[in-house]
Amino acid sequence: MSSQNPGCLGFLFRLFGGSESRLPDKLPYRIRDDFLSRAELSLYGVLRLAVGDQWVICPKVNLSDIFYVVGEEKQSWRNRIDRKHLDFLLCDAQTMQPVLGVELDDRSHARRDRQESDAFKDKVFRAAGLPLVRIQARANYSVTEISTLLRSAMSPTSQAANPPAPTPKTGTQAPSPGAPICPKCGVAMVVRASRKDGSRFYGCPNFPRCRHTAPLVRP
Template sequence: MKAMLGLVFLFAVAVVLMAMLKSAASNRSSSGDFRFGRRSPFLRQDEIHLYERLTAALRDTHVFPQVAMSAFVEHKGRSHAARNLFAQKYVDYLVCERQTMRPLYVIELDGASHSSARAQKRDKQKNDVLASAGIPIMRYKSKDVDLSTILSDYISVVPPQPAKGVGASVAEDERKLPVGRTPMA
């Protein structure tokens, strides 16, 4: 009987110790308890190359790299499953209207890693969420996208604004002519 009481006592002590360890682990929420490092570089070389092209071509906008979808997409209901479709996802580039910061469209750089079935499923989910939110998406397979392609894609997504004042320059008018490319939705 004494042996059984000893085992019960030992088991109780073990349970109490485990509870204390679990409590101590859950209280470790101070940033000082963890080690962090700088991710460098922030973008891969091909992403930097495309970013430079985008900012050169789209001077009248703001182009932001690596933006969390939760920063510019919201779910209109209460479903956590719906929010989970985009909460932890990022887009390669978000193009915004310069004055209002209104999201205009998303640009994705689809490299070789986008050919797997798993990547295609993720891309489809991203496409579906963005289409539902009314945000067009352009997908480029190369960092070497021609500047005229970037401009024509922009024009296909963002309708040209009427010229302010009289005598808009010819170059400005030519830039606003629609070209026959359509965004992926």
């Protein structure tokens, strides 16, 4: 709002304020006591028992930390996810590659606005190929039941969710006529050179968000 049309106050702020030296001694930030709600904390405890050391549980992850946008109108699609959070993201403990989203559905999810938001979230996960499970809030959970639910949600795409082989450090991008299309992003790949041994290969221009590579075929 004010950033669109800063007006007089915005002008004065830029003129006299905004520098860190003018900040008050004690800033008005305090630690929240409800980082996780009671219901979230309860599910978190069960998730910890269910996943063991295999995965790491990240609570409250912004969707724009998980997903990136491909194709046209990037900013508009980014705006649709950048204030949305996932309750819990499970990542591979070694690579921290996301493997599964977990949403806790409490009573607020029965509201119409929440239902629309949930439906959108489901579509985002489906489009990106990251499985998402919804767990109904309960007073008690069975660890075995939750563990089975997580593993079965992961299994159909577990291959795709596996991290790709490590990509060599890349050099500068070069225009690549006749380059293959990245199957993940749908954009033409670029020729890159390995910093290690100078060998050339096709890499996705969205690197490091997308690490898809293809061998360079010589004529």
